[in-house]
Amino acid sequence: MPEEQERIEYLIKQKKTFSPSKGFRDNAIVRDESIYKRAKRSPEAFWESFAKELHWYRKWKRVLDWKLPHSKWFVGGKMNVSYNCIDRHIDSPRRNKAAIIWEGELGETSILTYWDLYREVNKFANVLKDLGIEKGDRVTIYLPMIPELPIAMLACARIGAPHNVVFGGFSAESLTSRINDSKSTLLITADGGYRKGSVVALKKNADEALTDTPTIRNVVVVKRVGDKESVSMKKGRDLWWHDLMKYAPPYCDPEKMDSEDLLYILYTSGTTGKPKGIVHTTGGFLTGVYATFKLVFDIREEDTYWCTADIGWVTGHSYVVYGPLANGATTLMYEGAPKYPDIGRFWSIVEKYGVTVFYTAPTAIRSYMRWGDEYLNKYNLSTLRLLGSVGEPINPEAWMWYYVNIGKKRCPIVDTWWQTETGMILITPLPGVTKLKPGSATFPFPGIDVDVVDENGKSIKEGTGYLVIKNPWPAMLRTIYGDPKRYVEEYWSRFPNMYFTGDWANKDKDGYLWILGRVDDVMNVAGHRISTMEVESALVDHHSVAEAAVIGKSDELKGQSIVAFTSLKEGIKSDSKLLDELKQHVVKKIGAIARPDSIIFTVELPKTRSGKIMRRLLRDIAEGRVLGDTTTLADPEVVKQLKDKYGHKEM
Numbered sequence: 001m002p003e004e005q006e007r008i009e010y011l012i013k014q015k016k017t018f019s020p021s022k023g024f025r026d027n028a029i030v031r032d033e034s035i036y037k038r039a040k041r042s043p044e045a046f047w048e049s050f051a052k053e054l055h056w057y058r059k060w061k062r063v064l065d066w067k068l069p070h071s072k073w074f075v076g077g078k079m080n081v082s083y084n085c086i087d088r089h090i091d092s093p094r095r096n097k098a099a100i101i102w103e104g105e106l107g108e109t110s111i112l113t114y115w116d117l118y119r120e121v122n123k124f125a126n127v128l129k130d131l132g133i134e135k136g137d138r139v140t141i142y143l144p145m146i147p148e149l150p151i152a153m154l155a156c157a158r159i160g161a162p163h164n165v166v167f168g169g170f171s172a173e174s175l176t177s178r179i180n181d182s183k184s185t186l187l188i189t190a191d192g193g194y195r196k197g198s199v200v201a202l203k204k205n206a207d208e209a210l211t212d213t214p215t216i217r218n219v220v221v222v223k224r225v226g227d228k229e230s231v232s233m234k235k236g237r238d239l240w241w242h243d244l245m246k247y248a249p250p251y252c253d254p255e256k257m258d259s260e261d262l263l264y265i266l267y268t269s270g271t272t273g274k275p276k277g278i279v280h281t282t283g284g285f286l287t288g289v290y291a292t293f294k295l296v297f298d299i300r301e302e303d304t305y306w307c308t309a310d311i312g313w314v315t316g317h318s319y320v321v322y323g324p325l326a327n328g329a330t331t332l333m334y335e336g337a338p339k340y341p342d343i344g345r346f347w348s349i350v351e352k353y354g355v356t357v358f359y360t361a362p363t364a365i366r367s368y369m370r371w372g373d374e375y376l377n378k379y380n381l382s383t384l385r386l387l388g389s390v391g392e393p394i395n396p397e398a399w400m401w402y403y404v405n406i407g408k409k410r411c412p413i414v415d416t417w418w419q420t421e422t423g424m425i426l427i428t429p430l431p432g433v434t435k436l437k438p439g440s441a442t443f444p445f446p447g448i449d450v451d452v453v454d455e456n457g458k459s460i461k462e463g464t465g466y467l468v469i470k471n472p473w474p475a476m477l478r479t480i481y482g483d484p485k486r487y488v489e490e491y492w493s494r495f496p497n498m499y500f501t502g503d504w505a506n507k508d509k510d511g512y513l514w515i516l517g518r519v520d521d522v523m524n525v526a527g528h529r530i531s532t533m534e535v536e537s538a539l540v541d542h543h544s545v546a547e548a549a550v551i552g553k554s555d556e557l558k559g560q561s562i563v564a565f566t567s568l569k570e571g572i573k574s575d576s577k578l579l580d581e582l583k584q585h586v587v588k589k590i591g592a593i594a595r596p597d598s599i600i601f602t603v604e605l606p607k608t609r610s611g612k613i614m615r616r617l618l619r620d621i622a623e624g625r626v627l628g629d630t631t632t633l634a635d636p637e638v639v640k641q642l643k644d645k646y647g648h649k650e651m
C-alpha cells in the first residue's frame with residue numbers, strides 16, 4: 001500500500017499527535033486530566049481508593065510505611081489474592097462470565113467461566129495442601145501456556161504458597177538454579193507443550209533439572225501432549241495432575257494473608273551472571289495491577305482482552321492473570337507461536353473471539369509489518385477498540401503501522417513502560433485523555449513521580465538522561481529474594497533517594513517521555529531481558545573458550561540481537577562446527593532466547609589497561625560505526641584487526 005506508506009512517513013515527519021475520538025473519550029473510565037492532580041495531591045489517598053474496591057478480611061491501619069528504600073503497603077491489612085480474583089466475582093452476574101478463554105496451538109478452545117476457575121483453583125489448592133505444601137512454601141511452576149498455569153498460580157495464592165514461575169523456554173540448568181535459589185519443595189510441570197507445531201519436552205528438561213535440586217519432594221505433571229512424548233514418572237516423586245484432581249475436595253478456605261506476605265518470586269536478568277529473584281507481595285501488588293489494568297486498558301464488563309505475553313514473564317503475571325481477573329474481566333490465553341500454522345494466526349484469534357483490547361510487543365508488530373497485508377486483510381478486526389504495546393521501545397514507524405493497519409485509525413495505542421521490578425505499568429497514556437505521539441510512552445501513571453536526571457541525579461528539564469522514580473508505588477518489588485544487599489545496590493545506590501530503572505530516556509519540550517533502552521549490560525532481545533554476563537558465563541563454560549564478551553547489536557526486527565566476541569584456548573581451531581556447538585551450548589545453559597545471533601572469533605578481546613573489556617568498542621565494531629575513544633586501550637592492534645575483519649560486514 002504505497003499511498004498509506006507515504007502517509008505514515010509524512011505523519012512521522014510532521015510529528016503529528018493523535019487524540020482519542022470524542023466517542024472513545026465520552027465512554028472512557030477516565031475522561032479528563034483531573035485524575036493526575038488528585039493523585040499528585042495525595043498519592044496515598046489515590047491508591048487507597050483502589051484498595052477499597054478490593055476485598056479485605058481486615059482493613060489496613062496505614063496505607064504506606066516508607067523507610068527508603070523499603071516500603072510496606074496497606075500495613076496491617078489482610079486479604080487473599082485468589083479470593084479477590086475469583087470468589088469476589090462468583091456471587092455476582094460474573095459467575096458465568098468467561099474468566100479465561102484459552103486457544104491451543106492446535107486450534108482447541110477451552111473456556112473457563114469464573115465458576116469453573118473457582119472449582120479448579122479450589123480443587124488444586126487442596127491438592128497442594130495434600131502434598132504437604134503450607135503457607136510460605138515456595139512452588140516452582142514450569143508449564144506451557146495452558147489453563148493449568150493460572151490455575152496453579154491462583155491455587156498457590158489461595159493457600160499462601162509463593163509461586164516461582166519459570167518460562168517454559170528456559171533450559172534445564174536455568175530451571176535448576178531457580179528451584180535452588182527459591183528452595184522450592186514442589187515442581188509443577190507438563191509432559192510437554194506445543195511450539196510452532198513441535199513438542200517441547202518439558203518433563204524431560206525437568207528430569208534433567210531435578211538431578212540437582214535437593215529441596216524438591218514432589219513433581220505434579222499435567223498431561224498436555226500425551227502420546228506425542230514419552231515421559232518417565234519417578235515413583236514416589238512424580239504424580240499426574242489429573243489423578244490428583246479426581247478426588248480433590250471442591251472447596252479450600254483461602255488463607256488470610258498479611259498485605260506484605262510474599263505472593264511470588266520471578267527471576268529476571270540483571271547486570272551480573274546470576275538472575276535476580278524479584279519479590280512481590282500481596283496487597284500492594286494486587287492494588288497496583290488492579291488499578292493500572294482498569295485505567296490503562298479502560299476495561300469494560302463486555303471486553304475480550306488479549307495480552308499475547310507468556311505468563312512466564314512479568315507481563316503475563318500482571319496483565320494476563322492478576323490484573324484482568326481482579327477486575328472480573330475476560331482474559332484470553334494463546335498457547336503457541338504467532339506464525340503457526342500461518343502468519344494470520346493472531347488476527348484469526350482476534351476475529352474468532354471478537355477481541356476488543358489487544359496488548360502485544362513491538363517485535364511482534366514489526367514482524368507483522370514485514371509479513372505484509374495478505375493475511376491481515378483476510379480477517380475482520382472491527383471489534384478492536386484499544387491497542388497496547390510493551391517490553392521495548394516502539395519506533396514511530398511500527399507505531400503508525402499498528403495504528404493504521406490494526407487499529408484502523410480508530411483505536412488509541414497505550415505504549416506502556418514498566419519492568420519485572422515495578423510489577424505494574426508506571427509510564428503510559430490514559431487512552432481517553434492523552435494526546436499520543438507515535439513512539440512515546442507519554443506520561444507517568446497518576447501518582448507516580450518519574451524523572452529524567454543527569455549523571456549527578458539533577459533533574460533534566462528537556463533532553464536525555466537516566467530514568468528514575470522518586471516515590472514508592474504499591475506493586476514495587478520489596479527486595480531480591482535471599483539477597484537484600486543486592487536490592488539496595490542495584491536500585492538505590494546509583495542516585496541517592498531515587499529508584500534507578502537502568503533505562504535512559506528523553507524528555508521533550510512538552511514533557512513527553514521517550515524511552516531509549518538500557519544503559520547497563522542488559523540486552524533487550526525481542527522484548528526479552530537477557531544479561532550479557534549470563535551469555536558470557538555460558539560461553540566460557542565451554543571447554544574451548546578462553547574469554548567472551550557479549551553485546552546487544554541494534555536489530556530492526558528484534559530491537560537487539562546477540563553478538564559474542566570469543567577468544568579460544570591455545571590450539572583450538574575456529575570453524576563452523578565449533579560455532580554451532582557454542583551457540584548450542586548457550587541454548588543448553590540458558591535457553592533458546594539467549595542463542596547468539598553471531599559469534600566472532602578473535603585472538604584477543606579489546607581491554608583497557610586495567611583489564612576491563614571495552615564493550616562499547618565492540619558494539620561500535622558490530623554496528624559498523626566510527627570507533628569511539630580508544631586511548632585507554634591496552635593493545636590498539638586488537639581493535640584494528642577486529643575492525644578490519646568484521647567492521648563492515650553484515651553480522
Ligand code: PRX
Pocket residue numbers: 268314315389390391392393394415416417418419420421441501502503515516517518524527528529
Ligand atoms: O528497558 C525497558 C524495557 O524493558 C525493560 C524491563 O524488562 P522486563 O523486566 O523484562 O519487563 C518487560 C515488560 C514489562 C525496561 O527496563 N521496556 C519495557 N517496556 C517498555 C520498555 N522500553 C521502552 N518502552 C516500553 N514500553
